[in-house]
Amino acid sequence: MAADEGWFDRFVDAVPRHRLFKHVASWTLVPFWARWTPVKPLPGGPRPAMQPGDNIQCMMNLIMPLKIKSPIGRAEAALAIAQNKDAIYAGLNNVGTVHFARFVIVGDNICMFSVYDGDFTNYIRDFIATIGEVFNEVVKLVEGGEKVTPCEKNVEAFIQWVHERDLYQVPDTATDFLRDQEALSGDKAASPVNDDLTLLPRRLVLQLRANANVSLGSGYRAYPGFSVAQVRKQLGIGW
């Protein structure tokens, strides 16, 4: 304990870590600053690919709220997947660019997490072409799903619908996150600027208010930079 540190110093130092403060701040400070310095929701999905390697092992994190928010609704969603498992697997094999894919129920949401190669739009088009019927079965259970089904007849609308439900991927670095916010506002300045890095915590809190569900970072990859085709060829298991 420093000699110049009094009880009030220690009290104030402890405040940000205290649970009560975090609760009170969530109900008071956060809404205040959200009105005073609003942030827009950031779009989901991977960043635009600049290099060939950016189109390999892309992450998709779809969160789709169910219409029926109850165990019955969740059971319906689980059945829709289970009853179509063969179709899903056949479709994914035919798409040929999916490293991993799984459906997960979290609360009253049916989620799909996958890792794929190539462009997002082409990825969804391939899915529609190979397992469009399965998607229709699942999407009709989801809020807003009726607007885009059958997906084979509403391809562009369906692609946009999926994109809107794909989570924002928070960049690997805190400062790249600031760049994402700035880009959304049309701010692409480099130097000199008049930023305030000490505002980063507030900007992060407000962004997580606007984007309640996010994917944190680009994700770990054991063998980055290799496509499904390359991995399967290297392992001698056909593609």
Next chain:
Amino acid sequence: MVDASVAKRLVEAIIANLPAPVPGERPVHTIGVGVKGRFVASDVARTYCIAEHFKGEPIPVSVRFSNGLGGLEQHDGWSDVRGMATRFHLPDGTATDLIATTLGEFFVRNVEDFFEFARVAKLEPYRRQSPWRKIWDILQLKVPARNPYPKETENVNAGALRYANRHRFAQLGVFQAAVIGAPVSYVRASYHAVHTFVVTGPDGTRRPVRFSWQPVAGVRNIAPTAVSHDKYLREELENRLRRRRPARFMLMMTIGEADDALEDPTKPWPATRVRIVMGTLTLTEVPKDQEAAGRRISFNPCRLAPGIEASGDPILEARLGAYEVSREMRGGCPFRWS
């Protein structure tokens, strides 16, 4: 190549910003410990780079771990960038160096940026903020400035922040340095060589790469709220090696793509880049003769074996000359292969 006068000015700019520069010592990374070990390349390393130490034979190494701050006051427990300078002693009597720090990205792009940074980020008094100022920060959803460490009376934090607020390219490096913390052990931190190098494979393919050391024991920092201790890192390393606890690093080499930031040390590469395990470094002892083991070794990021070249990164180019100037000033061994 940066000319000698610029290199001298670079070193002088660093020294001018030190609380108490010490003649005969490194101006920064003054406090350190030399360690002996060996490096064994992985079975794939030679397919990417023809350099001697990637051929697979065990290669003796000298490693110097260090604290980033300059001066003889040791503050292991302060939040600070750490260094890991490695010299691979090659079978033909020559050597090649790999200099890495816990800071993944640098905070300036070139020499001109660095001179401006040195002008702006000067040592300034650092005191505990008043609780009212902290309350005001909390109400703005900011994190109040940390309290000074015991005996900490000045630092460059305010100036570095001012510089980063003006220049977005500096923000990642400054932010990372501000939150870097103190490792529980020198061998429980990741170290990054930051700059891009170009490696040549046996078929002549040249690839832009960045190197990192990944600790096999894992990364772990001291809790930020824990009491700061000034001297523990060297003792921890000596005890660790005496008890044969893990003291190994994997050398990871990330291969860049054509339009990645090949010559800009302020920009990271995406995590989707191919990553090669080039080999394993095993530390074996902290020699009693620290002069020979680390203090007198004049590491240089451009001392590179055939098969590895420096990229056009202007900071890497500048470091070649700056390290030589610093070496001359403290009487270290001159730049040559041995």
